[in-house]
Amino acid sequence: LLLEGAMAWASSFDAFFKNFKRESKILSEETIILVKHYAEKNELQEALSVICNALADIENAPLNIAVTGETGTGKSTFINALRGVGQEEEGAAATGVTETTMERTPYLHSKFPQVTIWDLPGIGSTSFPPENYLTEMKFGEYDFFIIISATRFKENDAQLAKAIEKMKMNFYFARTKIDTDLYNEQRSKPRTFNKENVLRKIREDCSKQLKGVLSGEPRIFLISSFDMSDFDFPELETTLLIGLPAYKRHIFMLSLQSVTEATINLKRDSLKQKVFLEALKAGALATIPLGGLIRDELENLDETFNLYRSYFGLDDASLEKIAEDFNMSVNEFKVHLRFPHLFTEKKDVSLEDKLRKYIGHISSITGGPVATGFYYGKTYYLQNLFLDTAANDAIALLNKEELFEKKVGPYISKPPDYWE
Numbered sequence: 170l171l172l173e174g175a176m177a178w179a180s181s182f183d184a185f186f187k188n189f190k191r192e193s194k195i196l197s198e199e200t201i202i203l204v205k206h207y208a209e210k211n212e213l214q215e216a217l218s219v220i221c222n223a224l225a226d227i228e229n230a231p232l233n234i235a236v237t238g239e240t241g242t243g244k245s246t247f248i249n250a251l252r253g254v255g256q257e258e259e260g261a262a263a264t265g266v267t268e269t270t271m272e273r274t275p276y277l278h279s280k281f282p283q284v285t286i287w288d289l290p291g292i293g294s295t296s297f298p299p300e301n302y303l304t305e306m307k308f309g310e311y312d313f314f315i316i317i318s319a320t321r322f323k324e325n326d327a328q329l330a331k332a333i334e335k336m337k338m339n340f341y342f343a344r345t346k347i348d349t350d351l352y353n354e355q356r357s358k359p360r361t362f363n364k365e366n367v368l369r370k371i372r373e374d375c376s377k378q379l380k381g382v383l384s385g386e387p388r389i390f391l392i393s394s395f396d397m398s399d400f401d402f403p404e405l406e407t408t409l410l411i412g413l414p415a416y417k418r419h420i421f422m423l424s425l426q427s428v429t430e431a432t433i434n435l436k437r438d439s440l441k442q443k444v445f446l447e448a449l450k451a452g453a454l455a456t457i458p459l460g461g462l463i464r465d466e467l468e469n470l471d472e473t474f475n476l477y478r479s480y481f482g483l484d485d486a487s488l489e490k491i492a493e494d495f496n497m498s499v500n501e502f503k504v505h506l507r508f509p510h511l512f513t514e515k516k517d518v519s520l521e522d523k524l525r526k527y528i529g530h531i532s533s534i535t536g537g538p539v540a541t542g543f544y545y546g547k548t549y550y551l552q553n554l555f556l557d558t559a560a561n562d563a564i565a566l567l568n569k570e571e572l573f574e575k576k577v578g579p580y581i582s583k584p585p586d587y588w589e
């Protein structure tokens with residue numbers, strides 16, 4: 170490349186990552202600076218080798234999550250929720266049983282074998298002092314600790330957190346069964362019940378014991394493992410993401426089980442960054458003549474497309490389950506979604522036409538390939554089209570109740586303009 174081109178490349182690289190929120194960034198600032206540094210000196214080979222290493226780290230990053238708490242606090246239920254395993258499914262951590270083991274137990278995530286969630290015995294049932302407890306539990310092997318309680322946190326919990334802090338590791342407090350607390354309060358005080366007041370009281374009550382032992386005032390996440398999209402669960406996820414090193418965020422984002430617009434966007438953003446890095450790695454500095462060849466490229470992208478579907482809960486098994494909930498057939502149901510129609514040519518609108526529109530849409534935001542300093546291959550745009558379509562469909566599904574109860578017209582109120 171000419172130096173001028175290299176400078177444009179470097180600043181485009183930098184600018185690309187500025188589009189993403191901190192919690193969804195999969196490259197560290199140091200890595201971005203390093204790539205930019207090499208590119209600016211026109212050492213593109215070095216820049217690409219940094220990118221390749223980063224990609225390998227992102228793909229292989231193991232994630233080990235420690236969950237500790239006494240029996241009965243809802244630890245097993247919480248672990249299954251994180252893993253995406255139903256309480257009644259085979260391999261689920263047994264819930265509702267009292268067992269006191271002194272050992273940690275590993276549980277794998279249902280879709281991401283890189284993610285292991287460790288069930289640690291409550292410190293109270295082991296009689297270890299916090300430092301010994303941590304050594305016994307191999308504290309160095311975890312990315313973070315989640316300390317859970319279904320009532321107030323105890324002196325024990327606070328001491329444990331203090332010891333974790335001393336080891337320079339991250340911990341988070343989660344207070345479970347919030348749904349039950351609210352339900353009970355509402356039943357017992359139907360006239361004066363106020364949700365916000367109840368939550369505030371629980372929060373204050375929980376932090377009392379902790380404040381005395383820990384230096385600052387720790388954040389406590391009020392959650393229900395039966396409803397991961399509600400209360401503080403989404404915020405807990407975002408906070409965990411920020412606390413992780415950037416290269417570990419991708420797998421964790423994809424593994425998230427809560428279905429909120431925020432998590433769908435996180436997954437989309439994470440995948441967009443990965444697709445971007447892969448395009449650079451593949452040397453996607455190509456011109457973009459459209460037309461022809463698309464079928465061949467699609468063959469190779471089939472698997473990718475199916476993966477995206479499953480990341481966003483749009484795989485056949487998931488759709489069947491939702492359709493069943495609505496008493497509809499899957500086909501009846503698919504009419505309301507965009508992704509199943511990406512490949513069908515209706516009204517003379519082929520995938521190529523859709524792709525061309527989509528590229529126009531992206532260019533209108535970025536100022537086009539010349540302004541961005543990159544020329545991407547078709548594959549890059551196709552993957553992005555898939556991603557945006559899947560993410561939009563997932564968000565539409567979120568609003569499904571409204572959608573199907575009212576039997577409103579085709580699909581969401583405002584489809585993205587590249588679809589028109």
Ligand code: GDP
Nearest residue numbers: 240241242243244245246264265346393394395
């Ligand atoms: P563990 O002994 O700490 O592993 O606790 P379990 O996961 O077995 O949960 C104990 C009981 O609490 C079970 O009956 C669960 O169904 C229930 N439970 C767990 N988490 C929640 C929650 O967030 N909300 C409600 N309402 N019940 C929960």
